[in-house]
Amino acid sequence: MSQSTEMDLVGCAMTVVLTNDTQLSGTVFTYVPENEILVLVTDAGLDTQGFKMIRTPFIKSFTVDQDFKSIPASQRLPQALDAYEQLPAVSKNVRDWNAAKKYLIAEEKSREKKLSSLCESTPVSAAEIFLGIARVYPNTKWSAEDQTLTMEDIVVVGEPDWSHPxxxxxxxxxxxxxxxxxxxxxxxxxxTD
Structure with a gap:
């Protein structure tokens, strides 16, 4: 494991065989060589994800597949964490720089749009929660009238206030x-505490 860096492995599919012959597979969430820790996102069943923290000295063998399309949907990283699929590799090629710049400008406009949906009467804690959730769930919307956050099939309400939503x-x-x-x-x- 010492030959790979954290940046090389994050987001890759990996199968690990431990010293007790237990086999684990999943997507690399993080790898910290200094602390000898590898964290895999695994399929825990029922549309949920689980995390397995593995000490690298206990790994007997491993295989890495860097093809993101081969990773099952249940083991993929959340969209906000899966940056390697979204941002192009930056090189000296002008086209790559322009693509990255367009992506960053689009994200900046998206963030400005989200911020513009907030008004002066929006509680600060509601704004912090909104911006934090919007990083992971980009389709989150703030309703100033109802003072609620809405995303897909979920509504977040500040009851009685936004310190305990x-x-x-x-x-x-x-x-x-x-x-x-x-x-x-x-x-x-x-x-925020």
Missing amino acids: VVKVIGNLESPNKERVENLIKKILSA
Whole structure:
């Protein structure tokens, strides 16, 4: 494992055989050679993702597939983390620079559009949660009238205030995103404390 760097492996499909002959496969979420840690995103079933943290000294053998299309949808990194699929490799080629510049300008405009949907009466904690969720779920929308965040099949409401938001599923159906959004909100709130 010492021959690969973190940047080489993130987002790649990997199959690992441990010293006890346990076989794990998934997408590399992170690799920290200094700490001898590899984290894989694995398919935990029922449309959820799991993470496996592996100490690299316990890896007997491994295979890496850098073809992103070969990774099953259930093991792909969330869109905001899967930067290698979205940004072109930057080289001395002017076309590559222009493509990267266009992508960054489009993302900047998207962020400005999201910020413009906020108004003066929007609570600061609601804005922080909105921007944090919008990084992972780009289709998140803020409703100034209702003071709610809406994405796909989920609504986030500040009840009683935005220091303790509540995640609700539209139509009272089960949603695999509900738990992810709740965890994301906890992380955002803990980072702002």
